[in-house]
Amino acid sequence: MELVERDYALQRLRDARDLAQQGTGRTALVYGEAGIGKTSLVRCLAAGHDSGRVLIGGCEALFSPRPLGPFYDIADAFTSRTRSLLGREGRRAELFAALLTDLQELDGTTLLVLEDLHWADAATLDLVKYLARRIERVRALLVLTYRDDELDAKHPLRLLCGDLPSDAAVRVPLLPLSETAVADLAQRTGRSSEGLFAATGGNPFFVTEALSAEGLPASVRDAVLARAGRQTPAVRELLDLAAIVPARIDVSLVHALLAPSDEVVAAALASGLLFAQSGTYAYRHELARISMEQALPSPVAAALHARLLCHLESLGENVPMAWLVHHAAGAGDCASVMKYAPKAAADAAAHGAHCDSAWLYGRALAHAGGLPDDARAELLERHAYQCYLTSQIDSAIASSQTALALWRKLGDKRQEGHMLRWLSRLHWFVGRNSDADVYGNLAVQLLESIHADDELAWALSNRAQMHMLAGRTTEAVTWGTRAIEMAEKQGNTEVLAHALNNVGTARCVRYHADGKDMLKRSLEISIANGYGEHVARAYANLTSSAVTTRDYPEAQWYISQAAAYFAERDLDSWSQYVVAYQTRLDFEQGRWDAAGQLASHLLTRGDVTPVARIPALNVLARIRLRRGDPGGAELLDEVTELACATGELQRLAPVASARAEAAWLRGQDGEDDPVVSRTCLLAEQLHDPRALGELLFWRRWMGLEASETAEIEHAYALQRDGQWQDAALAWQSIGCPYERALALMEGDEHAIGEALATLSALQASATIRRCRESLHRNGVRGMARSPRASTVANPAGLTLRELQILSLLTQGLSNTEIADRLARSEKTVEHHVSAVLRKLDARSRGEAVAAAGRLGLGSTH
Known part of the structure; x- marks a missing residue:
């Protein structure tokens, strides 16, 4: 039947094809429910394409899809080198590049159609992603059809569609027919339209089947079976055989098993259930095939599967293993499943179809009772x-x-x-x-x-990796060094790359220069030997280590290098980890809008691992909390649960700091958060200066007990010792505007004004509100309206902390008593008292109190 209510969709595809003809390739996504007319629309487009080749491949609903199945369908269009790479293990990158080159060199404009991608294996999806990301270089229109209603949030095809370049992808959703269109179709066939729209929902395939049946059936299955029931036994036998083969069956198989006459074949095609295409027979719609397959009695179906399996086995080694497994399972032949499933699993793994491989190995195990x-x-x-x-x-x-x-x-x-x-x-x-x-x-x-030295080297490196991930540097280095020495002695470059990465990362995050050198050596070895996973892991750890140690320029460089590497290899799990650290890099350097957008985009993906999800969630939560935007608290609760589950300091520390800051923003001074206190203790035990510095900073600002002697990050140490100016300069040189603003908040009137201006530029409204509350509580009036308004109140230029100290001095408190009151060490109080005396030009505490009285500073408490 002709296309109905598809003019706009067809024009969208033709427009995309016209752009491809001009040299700018496009990807078209054609999607909708089963029976909505995707195949009919694509065939109509192909029928009018006369300026180049039309290549059509499809995915099959096998128990486990054949790796790269759609590309085997169109293999004859490619060069012999590309065809030779299709089944070669470990040559995926070469295959992808070769196929792209072939498409670029084909004459005219290529219409490449891949149907039913919701059934695609992982290798097919990887190749589609590779082509779609480069389609603008090719004079081709890549058309992908799929059922969008069968894709959950984590379906790999949904993730692939979300990653396609938006400016090179055309989305063509197909909707059900209107009630008017359904009535028109019924009128053309001379049938009544009463109840037809309600029964079919406007689905074109359902409408067609209903109009072809004797009366209005209760379901599509009834319509299909009614049509098949009118056929002769010989035709029905052919229809049954085609029903047990997903997607399409080769004409040669049909003739080998049934030897049907020309009249039988003609009748089967005339039934409207089957059509012939490129040496195959196929059901006009998969729903029809499924209806026929499910209607077969189990013994009949098993016998047909057994006949097909026997014939396929007789054809030799060129039969896809996935076909053999499918028909062995359908026949209930345990021995054959056990024979073919492991081979099919290995083949799937070689093509990157690891989910399919896992399923196939599982099928084999279910029949492995008789194995040794x-x-x-x-x-x-x-x-x-x-x-x-x-x-x-x-x-x-x-x-x-x-x-x-x-x-x-x-x-x-x-x-x-x-x-x-x-x-x-x-x-x-x-x-x-x-x-x-x-x-x-x-x-x-x-x-x-x-x-067992070969296995022992791996075991030693594993121990190093576990310790490195937990932040136990000494142990990681000890175990990893043994693994390195053993690997070098054995000449095992893979273990060597793995162990160098572990030791290098452990030392790098503790600011040891040789750690970075070890990581770089691991990267070099991995690249030289083609250890893709280890290359990706080296880039990921070089990036995360640079961000952790605040070497932001180097982090950005490695992010760009990693992006180039991943772009050619589609290593999504590692690229997501690097993207997560890009969000943290942007956040810490004050690019909050960019960080928030990137984090939000990453978190929409359903396949993000916890180690990548934690930094992205934490960044988004902190931006919202600092700006007073809604949803920050909920995100913080979610990321806390994820981080606590790991028990690792590298995941816990940023989250604990966020929790401490959130409590300060809520005005919960003096309230100890158990997550924060436990993480702080862990950071002390593991001697992590970065993590400990930020945690202790927030504890001090909340009036909680904080170590005054622990080794912490330099800029935080300066703030702890009252050297706010030096701290602000340190933060400025590193490139952390928010931290610089907080350091300036502990300074004089001019510094406070600059801090508030910086926070305003960052739109940190919640932080500004809390800082003004602190200013007011410490006796600084008018700063909320104008930074200059406090000049009269503080002519000596004392910092907020120094004003507190002076106020306590006027009360006659000793250094010990002041330290107890402020939860500070006596040494820190002594520093502040010395600064107060110097600024007031006083030689003693008594002279300072007298000067405070003359200047009107004694009432600041």
Whole structure:
């Protein structure tokens, strides 16, 4: 039937094709519910495309999709080199680049259609993303069709669509037909339209099936079965065979199994259920195929699957493993599932389809009861690793523990140690750090006892990584150094890169220069040997370390280098981590609008890991809290839960500082937050000057007890010692305007005015309000209206803290008593008293009190 109410959608696609013809490629997203007419619309576009090639590939609803399945459909259009790379393990980057080159060199304008992307495997989605990000370089229109109503928030296709360049992507949603259009279609076929719109909801496929049936069916399934029921047994046999093969079945398979006559084929096509295309038969709509498949009695379906499996096996090695697994499962053939599923899983993993690989290994394990223990343990390990890569950590732990029990039963100590090391890593991922430590130590002890040096090197590096992540620098260096020495002796460059990263990161965040050198060496080794994950991890840790130590220019440089690396490899999990630290970098340097926008965009993705989500959430919460915007408290509660689950100082410290600042902004002086106090104690124990400096600063501002001798970040140390001017200069040289403003707030009248101006520029209205409250409480009048209004009240130029000190001196308090009153050390009070005497030109405390009386400063309390 002709297209109805699709003129606008078709024109949108034609406009995009016209841009492609002019040399600016486009991606078109055509989406809507099943049966809405996506395929019909695309076919109409293709029928009118005469200025180049039309390439159409589709995804299949197999138990596990064939890796890169749609591109195998159109492989004949590409060069022999590209075709040879399709099935090659570890050559994905070359394949992607080669396919892009082929598209660029095709004559005319290419219409590349990929249908049913909601069923796509991970490798296909990665390749689509790669092409879509570069489509403007190609004279091509990339058309992607999918069912948007079947995509949840975490579906990889939804994430892919969200990442497409907005200026190069055209979105074409298809809506149901109107009631008027449905009535018009009924009139053309001579049928009554009564109840038709209500029964079909305007879905074109439902309408078509209903109008083709004898009377109005209760459902689409009834309509399809009614049409099939009018066919001869031979035609029905062909329809049944096609129904058990998702998407399409090769004509050669049909003829090999059924040998239908030309009349039977013609009748099947005339039924309106099947159509012929490029050497295949396919149902006109997947809903029709599913209806037919589900109507088959189980013995009939199993027999058809078994016949197909037998024939496919006879064809040799060129049959996709995913097809064999699908029909083996449909036939209930456990032995064949066990035979093909592991191979299909390995093939999926080689193409980056790790979710599919995990599922296939799971299918194999469900039929692995007859395997020997060692083979079953190896299968469990492979399943666990694929689950680990795809964040199915609970399943990974379960398979690893079962494998561990089998290796112990077999007495294989080397494999037992290997599994203990992996269980350590897996338990860290779910926040069970104590269990991770136990497994990690057991792995080292066992592997040392049997002198399994190759596995021991990994186990040592794992211990270094666990300690590094927990902020235990000394332990990380000790374990990591052993791993480095062993790796160098063995010539194991992968372990060497891993261990150098761990030790380098641990030392770098504690301001040791050699740490950065070790990280750079890890990066160089990883790049030279093609260790993609280790390259990404090196960039991530170089970035996070630079932000943590406030080396902002270097952090920005590594972010740009990482972005270039990730752009060619689509390593989204690592790129998200780097983006999260970009939000923190922008935030700390006062670019709050940019930080907030980037954090908000990152947090809309459903696949963001906790380690990337924590900094982005924390940045967004602090911006909202400082500006008095709504939602800050809720975000802070969410990020607190995530950070506490990790138990790691690097996650906890920024969140604890945010909680302390939020309490100060609420005016909750003197109220101790248990998260803040515990994190502060942890920072002291781990000797982290950055984390401890900010935490102690907020504790002092809230009037809580704070160590006056701990080693803290230099700028905070200057503030602690009353050297606000030097502190402000230090913050300015680093590039932290908010912290500089807070340092100036402890200064004289001119400094306070500058601080309020800076906070105003940052739109930190909540912080300004709280600072003015503090000024008022400390006897400074008029500053809220004008910075100059306090000149008369403070002609000696005393800071707010010095005004407090002078007020207490006029009450006759000793240094010890003042220290108790202000929760400060006597040494700090002594510094302040000396500054007061100097500014008042007084030689003693008595002269200071007298000078205060003459200047009218004694009543500041």
